[in-house]
Amino acid sequence: MGEFELIRHYFAAAACARVGGDVMLGIGDDCALLAIPAGEQLAISTDTLVAGVHFPDPCDPCLLGQRALAVATSDLAAMGAAPVGFTLALSMPTAEPGWLEAFARGLDAMAANCAMRLIGGDTTRGPLSITVTVFGRVPAGQALLRSGARAGDLLCVGGTLGAAAGALPLVLDERESASNSADAQVLLDRYWSPQPQLTLGQALRGKATAALDISDGLLADCGHIAAASSVQLCIEQQRVPLSDALVRWAGQDRALQCGLSGGDDYVLVFTLPAGELQGLLAAGWPIRVIGHVEAGEGVRLADAGGNAVAVGLHGYNHFNA
Amino acid sequence: MGEFELIRHYFAAAACARVGGDVMLGIGDDCALLAIPAGEQLAISTDTLVAGVHFPDPCDPCLLGQRALAVATSDLAAMGAAPVGFTLALSMPTAEPGWLEAFARGLDAMAANCAMRLIGGDTTRGPLSITVTVFGRVPAGQALLRSGARAGDLLCVGGTLGAAAGALPLVLDERESASNSADAQVLLDRYWSPQPQLTLGQALRGKATAALDISDGLLADCGHIAAASSVQLCIEQQRVPLSDALVRWAGQDRALQCGLSGGDDYVLVFTLPAGELQGLLAAGWPIRVIGHVEAGEGVRLADAGGNAVAVGLHGYNHFNA
Numbered sequence: 001m002g003e004f005e006l007i008r009h010y011f012a013a014a015a016c017a018r019v020g021g022d023v024m025l026g027i028g029d030d031c032a033l034l035a036i037p038a039g040e041q042l043a044i045s046t047d048t049l050v051a052g053v054h055f056p057d058p059c060d061p062c063l064l065g066q067r068a069l070a071v072a073t074s075d076l077a078a079m080g081a082a083p084v085g086f087t088l089a090l091s092m093p094t095a096e097p098g099w100l101e102a103f104a105r106g107l108d109a110m111a112a113n114c115a116m117r118l119i120g121g122d123t124t125r126g127p128l129s130i131t132v133t134v135f136g137r138v139p140a141g142q143a144l145l146r147s148g149a150r151a152g153d154l155l156c157v158g159g160t161l162g163a164a165a166g167a168l169p170l171v172l173d174e175r176e177s178a179s180n181s182a183d184a185q186v187l188l189d190r191y192w193s194p195q196p197q198l199t200l201g202q203a204l205r206g207k208a209t210a211a212l213d214i215s216d217g218l219l220a221d222c223g224h225i226a227a228a229s230s231v232q233l234c235i236e237q238q239r240v241p242l243s244d245a246l247v248r249w250a251g252q253d254r255a256l257q258c259g260l261s262g263g264d265d266y267v268l269v270f271t272l273p274a275g276e277l278q279g280l281l282a283a284g285w286p287i288r289v290i291g292h293v294e295a296g297e298g299v300r301l302a303d304a305g306g307n308a309v310a311v312g313l314h315g316y317n318h319f320n321a
Numbered sequence: 322m323g324e325f326e327l328i329r330h331y332f333a334a335a336a337c338a339r340v341g342g343d344v345m346l347g348i349g350d351d352c353a354l355l356a357i358p359a360g361e362q363l364a365i366s367t368d369t370l371v372a373g374v375h376f377p378d379p380c381d382p383c384l385l386g387q388r389a390l391a392v393a394t395s396d397l398a399a400m401g402a403a404p405v406g407f408t409l410a411l412s413m414p415t416a417e418p419g420w421l422e423a424f425a426r427g428l429d430a431m432a433a434n435c436a437m438r439l440i441g442g443d444t445t446r447g448p449l450s451i452t453v454t455v456f457g458r459v460p461a462g463q464a465l466l467r468s469g470a471r472a473g474d475l476l477c478v479g480g481t482l483g484a485a486a487g488a489l490p491l492v493l494d495e496r497e498s499a500s501n502s503a504d505a506q507v508l509l510d511r512y513w514s515p516q517p518q519l520t521l522g523q524a525l526r527g528k529a530t531a532a533l534d535i536s537d538g539l540l541a542d543c544g545h546i547a548a549a550s551s552v553q554l555c556i557e558q559q560r561v562p563l564s565d566a567l568v569r570w571a572g573q574d575r576a577l578q579c580g581l582s583g584g585d586d587y588v589l590v591f592t593l594p595a596g597e598l599q600g601l602l603a604a605g606w607p608i609r610v611i612g613h614v615e616a617g618e619g620v621r622l623a624d625a626g627g628n629a630v631a632v633g634l635h636g637y638n639h640f641n642a
Contacts, residue, residue, distance in 0.1 A: 024362060028549070029467050030399035030533050031364035031457070038359045041345060043352035044440065046408040046454060050447030078351035087367040089410070089452040119365065126371030127448040131410040133367060136352070146350050212351050228349070 003095040007123045011088065014104050016111035017118040022084045022137065032119035034084060036137055042084075043136040043143060045075035051128035056172055061099045063192035064130070065106025070194045071215070072132035073114045074266040077201035078213040080144040081136030085117040089133075091126035114196055144204055144211035149229035149271035153209055155291035156277075158197050158268040161218055163190035163243035165262020166250050186245035194266035200285055204270055207280065211270035217261045221269055222299045229271075232296030235260075238304045239290045260301070324416040328444045332409065335425050337432035338439040343405045343458065353440035355405060357458055363405075364457040364464060366396035372449035377493055382420045384513035385451070386427025391515045392536070393453035394435045395587040398522035399534040401465040402457030406438040410454075412447035435517055465525060465532035470550035470592035474530055476612035477598075479518050479589040482539055484511035484564035486583020487571050507566035515587035521606055525591055528601065532591035538582045542590055543620045550592075553617030556581075559625045560611045581622070 011017060012027040019026045025033035036042050049068050051057035069086065076083055088107070092099075111118060116134070167187035197213070204211060210225045218240065222233045240259050247255045271293050272280075280287055294300075301309040332338060333348040340347045346354035357363050370389050372378035390407065397404055409428070413420075432439060437455070488508035518534070525532060531550055535542045539561065543554045561580050568576045592614050593601075601608055615621075622630040 030396040031366040031402065033464055034363040034365065035461065036357045036363060042355040042357060042363060044408065045352040046410050046441060046443050048410045048412060048443045048445045050412055050445050053446050075351040087365065087454060089367050089369045091369060091371055091450060120367060122367050122369045124369045124371050125374050126450055129412060129447055129450055131452040133408060133454045140356065143354055
């Protein structure tokens with residue numbers, strides 16, 4: 001048995017690889033088998049993280065395992081899907097037991113956090129790269145698409161923005177990250193362990209008219225909804241909720257820049273008929289209204305006086321892409 | 322829009338990316354959506370091909386597109402699953418239009434050949450690497466597993482073996498592959514365009530007791546069935562069907578070596594109760610009996626006189642792994 005075959009057995013023994021739920025057959029045969037309840041559809045998304053492009057190399061493999069699964073799983077949240085499982089395609093130059101143990105530990109922790117099961121994958125020799133394909137289920141016809149936003153809807157987000165982008169200087173400079181600052185740690189946690197808003201996504205089914213998870217930055221991702229829905233999204237700049245830790249760490253101006261154009265927060269942005277807001281707030285969902293939907297196209301950013309703010313509509317580019 | 326965003330739009334416009342069949346939503350949102358008919362399960366498999374490990378770099382991108390999808394889809398055949406669709410995670414150092422056009426053309430051709438639809442994926446900058454995740458459906462409880470072989474079953478394959486391994490010297494040496502030899506072309510075709518035995522796999526549902534597709538080599542893959550089923554597989558060496566083109570090209574001894582230990586043929590190997598054979602042969606399936614299943618463990622190779630042949634039970638190692 002070769003070293004990469006051994007790795008497959010190693011992952012097969014992880015806690016998150018246990019069969020159960022909708023997973024009828026897991027790692028070890030030619031395919032995994034899922035049973036999807038009648039009346040439900042399967043939601044599928046794939047994300048690749050490449051060393052030196054999407055994360056620094058070297059980095060903490062435990063954090064990398066957490067982040068790789070969280071980033072992919074967030075796409076299920078954006079569809080309002082309930083988590084089912086994932087496959088892992090892992091390429092690495094050499095099979096180092098310590099690295100693998102830590103990576104699998106991080107993966108396992110995020111899998112437990114998200115109720116996801118590892119159902120299969122492939123492990124190969126090659127430059128370090130991680131492709132995670134996630135599976136969720138959603139009642140037929142109830143998935144949250146990008147294309148349903150209507151003029152008059154509210155524009156909302158599911159939490160504060162900017163912290164992950166604010167963490168980038170810390171992520172790229174390990175000495176600085178050794179700082180004891182609690183604020184720096186908050187930013188780093190957001191970057192390395194984003195929390196897919198799975199329960200919020202499911203709560204928005206039948207209510208939100210469009211949704212996605214912010215990976216490219218608020219402005220860019222709002223542009224995706226605007227384009228898919230053939231509407232204009234108006235963002236009121238002063239209503240964009242910024243991470244307190246980020247404001248303290250980087251100052252208001254830089255924090256706003258991170259909140260508008262920084263990516264990697266994996267917070268949901270969605271459009272909501274005004275009549276749906278109170279019920280969701282009353283249920284305790286951390287929803288913040290940041291603007292509204294109008295007829296037109298693209299994204300309009302307005303200051304407190306309602307005047308247009310000029311913006312480059314480009315979002316976050318990964319730190320080396 | 323960045324160059325890799327443009328690539329996503331390029332793939333979204335491919336013929337194989339059209340929505341239809343079980344695909345409710347394809348490329349362009351956070352997730353794709355599949356509708357699986359009641360009473361069916363979803364079969365899922367992931368395969369990664371890395372440049373310089375699983376294929377030579379440079380190589381013909383059209384052939385690479387064909388092969389990447391065929392290799393992954395073959396796992397659906399091995400489960401007896403009907404094809405539904407696939408995701409493509411493609412990393413490449415730079416976005417070259419000519420390369421992408423040819424790669425997509427090969428992918429599209431194999432997708433049409435296999436009735437597969439491109440439903441999503443990710444395109445990133447990085448060392449050249451291709452991860453394909455395939456989806457098929459199979460009636461609940463009827464998937465062909467590796468674990469059902471029973472003593473007394475026949476051991477069968479779905480076609481001739483060895484050609485893909487025989488092609489390796491040609492694959493690695495482009496001058497030689499310019500040979501006009503028809504036999505050389507047969508070998509190269511088998512390597513670059515293996516044909517997933519999807520219809521045979523589906524015909525074996527409810528009949529074969531165990532199955533897989535030969536990717537690591539006959540001996541190694543029979544070892545997988547033996548281990549999963551807790552039986553011994555006996556292979557009669559002289560019954561292993563070898564590619565005629567391979568025998569002419571490489572000689573009988575080398576051909577046998579390729580047929581036993583060479584990988585990449587993606588022909589099905591399966592175990593079959595003796596009573597099922599005649600019906601399948603009468604229906605025209607190209608099934609060849611190569612041995613039988615006994616109590617015991619591992620794989621036993623026998624010569625024409627029934628005497629054990631000593632073998633190293635290692636299969637094919639990818640040419641640079």
